[in-house]
Amino acid sequence: MIRRLSLRARLLAITVALLVAGLALVSTVVVRQLEAELLARIDAQLGPLATAAASMPPELMDLLRKRAAPAAPSQLDLIEEVRLAFLSADGTVVTTVVGTGAGPSSGAPTAGGLPRLPRLDAAAVEARAGRPFTVSGDGGEQWRTVAVPATRGTHASVVAAVSLDGMNSTVQRVRVASLVAGGLLLGLLALTGGFAIRAGLAPLRRVEETAAAIAAGDLSRRVPEPAGPGTEVGRLARSLNGMLAQIERGFSAREESEARMRRFVADVSHELRTPLFGIKGFSELYRMGGTDADAALARIESESARLAKLVDDLLLLATMDLATPNPTHTTPTPEALTPADLASRDPTPADLTSRDPTSRDRPSRDRTKGCSPFGGRAPRGRATGRGAFGRGSSGDASFGDRPLGDRAFGDRPLGDRTTGQGTFGDGGFTDGGFTDGGFTDGGFTDGGFTDGGFTDGGFRDGGFGVGLDLTPMDLRTLAADARADLAALDPTRAITLTGPDDGPPGSAPVLGDEDRLRQVVTNLVGNAVTHTPPGTPVRIGVGTVGRDAALVIADSGPGLSPEQAERVFDRFYRADGSRNRTTGGAGLGLAIVRSIVTAHGGRVEIHSSPGEGATFRLLLPAEPQ
Numbered sequence: 183m184i185r186r187l188s189l190r191a192r193l194l195a196i197t198v199a200l201l202v203a204g205l206a207l208v209s210t211v212v213v214r215q216l217e218a219e220l221l222a223r224i225d226a227q228l229g230p231l232a233t234a235a236a237s238m239p240p241e242l243m244d245l246l247r248k249r250a251a252p253a254a255p256s257q258l259d260l261i262e263e264v265r266l267a268f269l270s271a272d273g274t275v276v277t278t279v280v281g282t283g284a285g286p287s288s289g290a291p292t293a294g295g296l297p298r299l300p301r302l303d304a305a306a307v308e309a310r311a312g313r314p315f316t317v318s319g320d321g322g323e324q325w326r327t328v329a330v331p332a333t334r335g336t337h338a339s340v341v342a343a344v345s346l347d348g349m350n351s352t353v354q355r356v357r358v359a360s361l362v363a364g365g366l367l368l369g370l371l372a373l374t375g376g377f378a379i380r381a382g383l384a385p386l387r388r389v390e391e392t393a394a395a396i397a398a399g400d401l402s403r404r405v406p407e408p409a410g411p412g413t414e415v416g417r418l419a420r421s422l423n424g425m426l427a428q429i430e431r432g433f434s435a436r437e438e439s440e441a442r443m444r445r446f447v448a449d450v451s452h453e454l455r456t457p458l459f460g461i462k463g464f465s466e467l468y469r470m471g472g473t474d475a476d477a478a479l480a481r482i483e484s485e486s487a488r489l490a491k492l493v494d495d496l497l498l499l500a501t502m503d504l505a506t507p508n509p510t511h512t513t514p515t516p517e518a519l520t521p522a523d524l525a526s527r528d529p530t531p532a533d534l535t536s537r538d539p540t541s542r543d544r545p546s547r548d549r550t551k552g553c554s555p556f557g558g559r560a561p562r563g564r565a566t567g568r569g570a571f572g573r574g575s576s577g578d579a580s581f582g583d584r585p586l587g588d589r590a591f592g593d594r595p596l597g598d599r600t601t602g603q604g605t606f607g608d609g610g611f612t613d614g615g616f617t618d619g620g621f622t623d624g625g626f627t628d629g630g631f632t633d634g635g636f637t638d639g640g641f642r643d644g645g646f647g648v649g650l651d652l653t654p655m656d657l658r659t660l661a662a663d664a665r666a667d668l669a670a671l672d673p674t675r676a677i678t679l680t681g682p683d684d685g686p687p688g689s690a691p692v693l694g695d696e697d698r699l700r701q702v703v704t705n706l707v708g709n710a711v712t713h714t715p716p717g718t719p720v721r722i723g724v725g726t727v728g729r730d731a732a733l734v735i736a737d738s739g740p741g742l743s744p745e746q747a748e749r750v751f752d753r754f755y756r757a758d759g760s761r762n763r764t765t766g767g768a769g770l771g772l773a774i775v776r777s778i779v780t781a782h783g784g785r786v787e788i789h790s791s792p793g794e795g796a797t798f799r800l801l802l803p804a805e806p807q
Contacts, residue, residue: 189386190379197375201368209360216356220349224326225314228264232312232328232342235266235279239334264344265297265325271338273303297325297343307331307339316346323347385415389422401430449754449769453492460485495770499753502777650695650781654805657690657699657733661724664703668720672711676719682732682799688725690732691805698778702786705771706735706798713796714739730784731804736797742790750788751776775800 187195266279297317300306307329314328324346331339388406395403404426405419461482468478665679679687692699710720714737723734742750749755753773775798779786784802 190376190383193379193383194372194376197379198368198372201371201375205364205368209357209364212360213353213357217349217353220352221326221346224344224346224349225328228314228326228328228342228344229312231264232266232330232340235342236330236332236340237334264342267299267341267343268332268337269302269307269329269339269341271304273306275299276337297327299327299341299343302329302339302341304331304338317343319345324350382415385419389419392422392426396426396429401426401433446753450496453754454489457485457489457492461489492770495774498774499770499777502774502781650698652693652695655692655694655696655699657692657731657800657802658687658724660696660700660703661687661722661733663700664707665722668707668711672716674717675711676717678719678721680721680723681725682723682727682734684721684723685725687723689807690724690726690802691807692731692782692802693805694782694802699782702775702778702800703733703735705775706800709771709798710735710737710739710796713737726804727801729804730801733800734797735800736795738795741792741794741796742788743792747788747790747796751786 268276268278270276297319299317302310308331310329312328312330314326317325317327319325325343326346327341327343329339329341385405392403392405404423407416407419407423411417411420464473464478464481464485467473468475661679665677668675669677681687707720707722714720719738721734721736723732723736725732751772752769754769755773756769776786779800779802782802784800787799787801788796789799790796
């Protein structure tokens with residue numbers, strides 16, 4: 183039954199019950215103590231009175247019988263309604279004296295409201311030894327009695343008795359007064375306790391109201407914390423607010439993740455749609471005979487390469503998210519890619535999953551052993567050590583397993599398209615060098631990153647599933663190579679190699695994956711070239727800053743607004759708002775830069791303002807020399 187009551191009602195009921203028990207206990211103890219004290223005082227007076235009567239001389243007895251009230255008997259009135267009974271040796275009452283001040287009287291033992299005495303012979307009186315005892319009277323009243331042996335006269339013993347009606351009346355009045363006062367006090371305390379309990383439970387009501395508001399959708403509500411943070415309610419409020427903050431952050435993160443997923447799907451759909459429609463359009467145009475076969479196939483190949491590069495970039499970002507313990511960006515990909523997932527999507531999954539992941543043998547393709555850029559490659563064989571923009575002269579591989587003797591980053595030679603045919607953005611970097619003939623079609627996509635490097639030889643068989651291929655290296659080498667490559671591709675630009683802060687260049691030793699860091703430099707320098715007018719100076723700085731190795735790419739272009747700079751590393755973000763091939767790709771380059779740098783335990787920063795150019799600073803943990 184009590185469980186159906188509210189907490190406030192239960193607390194109030196328990197409080198009232200405890201108060202009733204406490205007041206009853208106090209009242210009982212007080213009344214009992216008062217009764218015992220009064221009885222002790224009566225005994226203290228009754229005993230000497232009986233002893234005095236037992237030693238009363240015969241002359242005084244005669245005076246009492248003659249109703250002559252001398253001075254001595256007047257002392258009997260010290261105790262109200264005293265009765266004296268003189269007994270014979272066999273316990274028979276011989277005479278009685280009533281000490282009321284009106285004089286003694288003689289009569290039967292039970293006449294005149296006398297106590298009903300037990301038979302007290304001489305032996306019984308001796309046995310009681312003067313100890314007081316209580317007997318009942320004719321009207322049911324109680325008498326306090328003392329029996330002592332007589333020392334004078336003809337009587338054997340004397341019994342002194344006093345009525346307890348006065349004492350009982352006093353005790354009863356005290357008992358009633360205690361009950362009345364206790365009842366009033368109980369009501370007052372119950373009322374006060376009810377208000378106190380209500381005030382004490384007020385924070386719980388606020389918790390209830392807050393929970394109801396949160397259930398209705400207002401996740402910003404918090405429980406008001408009381409003034410005493412060390413109290414139980416204060417600790418509860420603090421804990422609840424912490425939990426509510428975590429819940430709000432979790433819901434916000436989920437909403438943000440869902441929003442990112444929607445943006446991601448929309449961006450990917452948009453980016454995939456353009457090359458797919460291009461392939462479809464030129465296929466239909468060729469089928470209808472509206473264009474030359476070579477031209478149609480060239481455009482189809484170009485759009486296919488663009489599509490493959492986009493997919494490879496997405497795969498790289500997903501892989502970097504897997505390889506980085508705490509990736510900076512958590513933009514969701516269409517699916518969480520794991521090595522097992524990648525293996526299941528390969529055209530020849532049986533060949534890939536039936537062998538040791540660290541194996542370098544490729545039964546599905548004829549490759550040079552040890553050329554995978556991520557999976558424990560053989561030592562690099564570049565003659566010049568360059569290859570950031572497609573200038574590797576000869577060796578095992580640049581980004582993949584295909585030799586670079588006749589290709590830089592791809593299947594098309596760079597001699598007729600890169601130098602002499604255009605600059606970095608016109609004919610070299612975009613159409614002939616970096617995109618169509620260099621980076622995308624032959625090197626990064628078909629021969630390098632996808633087939634030979636990242637997918638088959640790197641990630642699944644020995645790359646990011648295990649970790650980056652970290653070796654001691656110097657960022658100064660990458661900076662010098664990038665300067666030489668850019669000078670060859672765009673001779674009109676003024677390119678300077680300095681330190682991180684415009685001083686002389688210095689050594690920047692790190693422990694890193696050279697191919698991945700070259701890709702970072704490629705993307706940063708390519709970004710500076712793409713988004714600045716031709717001939718705009720570019721500064722490449724390298725050295726150490728504190729405990730970090732630093733590489734700086736700075737240009738004097740139009741720069742970025744604070745809003746653009748804040749989002750420049752977001753996936754699919756384009757500062758110019760366009761998505762055409764003339765001004766760049768899909769907006770994944772800088773996202774790849776941050777992912778690779780984060781996987782190396784470093785960070786990349788941007789400092790830019792409109793009209794003052796943009797400065798990208800790459801910081802990696804420096805290796806002690």
